[in-house]
Amino acid sequence: MKLTKLKPFIYFLSVVLLIISYSLTTSARQEEPIPGADRPELYLDQLQGKNVGIVANQTSILTQSNNKHVVDFLLEKGIKVKKVFVPEHGFRGQADAGEKVDNTVDSKTGLPIISLYGNNKKPKPEQIADLDILVFDLQDVGVRFYTYISTMHYLMEAAGEQGKKVIIFDRPNPNGDYIAGPVLKKGFESFVGMHYIPVVHGLTVGEFAQMINGEKWLKGGLKVDLEVIPVAQWTHSTVYNLPVKPSPNLPNELSIRLYPSTCFFEGTIVSLGRGTHFPFQVYGYPDPKFGDFTFTPVSIDGMSKNPPHQDKKCYGIDLRGETLSHEFTLKYLLDAYHKSGKAQAFFNNFFNTLAGTDELKKMIMAGKTESEIIASWQEELKKYEILRAKYLLYN
Structure with missing residues (x-):
């Protein structure tokens, strides 16, 4: 066949391939999870004309709008954002774990930034008195000792006491496909564990906010006027790759999947890789x-x-070398404990706080195996699973 006769066919084939490529790309984009912040048609109208405060950090972006920060987006839409509240790690996510986060002013917008970490974990009445609605938009990782859900609890409590509405811009939970670990016991409550839930709780922040409200876990059994802007095109079995790391030492998906297991080393003599570029x-x-x-x-x-x-x-x-299908395990902790030969000296005072119970430490020191330890909390996990089912938005 002559080249001149082939040219129309080649052109036709290239057009077909372009159409197929575009269709596949569009289909993939449409199937990606759409966080609550990316669904302004569900919330902009009710924010118009209101004085708004928002809990936000570097994860509070609109992925459908070139990763525009939610604060910038709301201001562009004429929403009267008055204050930004920030959790552990600060507004830009640069503060180390446990590092003091100061009140400051955002250089880009001029908005006051109020820390909800350190001595001011709960917004003071005077800090929200001039606000009508409080928005919460943080990317959580679905683990009890990750402090963003504690910040959300205190925000809801302060809002409920002052008669303010709370709107949660929900986001996918990258560890939302299972539940695991010991359930927190009374007497072990702290900022890294305020609720009687397992280590891996299997809820988005929106679902968890509904649980806090529904179970009357706020101070005095208070209930807050709450609305959740749900994620679209996501279920608890959907794999989700976070567009922005949720905190300085969770740099990738594997660190997030390993976090429930390796964070226990914070309560021991062992390093989990802080001070490297592969922490957890x-x-x-x-x-x-x-x-x-x-x-x-x-x-x-x-x-x-x-x-x-x-x-x-x-x-x-x-x-x-672990895979992203990784789930909670005690094998790393037990391996290090037995290698150390240090018994009680292997642990520090933070371990029971992380575990939410003193039973885990006792069982490890008694020589229990992983399967024996895990079996000990199965009845509580079954009860929690029934509770969790009441608040699921993404079956």
Whole structure:
């Protein structure tokens, strides 16, 4: 066949391929989860003419609008945003875990930024007196000791006391496909565990807000005027890749999936990789008996200042080969505990706070296996699963 006869066919084929490529791209885009913030048709009307305060940070973006920050978006739409409240890690997500977050002013918008971490975890009456509606838009990771849900609890409580409405811009939970871990016991409440739920609770922030409200967990059994702007095109079995890391030391999807398991090392002598660029994805200690993999924690601006075992070579295990289907496990914790040979000295005072109970530590020290320990909390998980089902928005 001559080249001149082939040209129309080649042109036709290229057009067909372009159409197919566009269709596949559009279909994939349409099937991606759409967070609540990306659904302004559900909330803009009721925000118009109101004085609005918002809890936001670096994760509060509209993915359908070129990752525009929700505060900038609302201001562009003429919404009277008066104040921005920020959780642990601050407005831009640069503060290390536990680091003080100060009140300041946003250089871009001139809005006052009020910290809800440290001594002011709950908004004061005077801080919300001039507001009509409080919006909460943070990307959570579905783990009890991740403090954003504690910030949400206090926001709801303050709003309920002052008769203010709360609107939750819901977002997918990257650990929302299962529940696991010990349920928090009375007497172990703290900012890293305020509610009687398991370590992996399997709820979005919107679903969890409904549980807090429905179970009357706010102070004095108070209920707040609450509305959830739901995620579209998402279920609890949908894989979700976060467009922005939720906090400085959760840099990727694997760290988020490993976080429920490796965060327990915060309550021990063992490093979980703070001071490296792969935190929560390794564990180790300055002793060769802990493993063949080595890493040296250093101070990293914007991630970890003065990390455990700073500038010391740690020996341990590299977990970066794990898959994203990873679920909660105690095997890393038990492995490090047995290698240490330190018994009680392996733990610090934070361990029981993280666990939400003293039973886990007792069972580890008694030599219980992982299966025995996990079996001990199954009845409580079954009860929680029944409770959780009442508040699911994405079956």
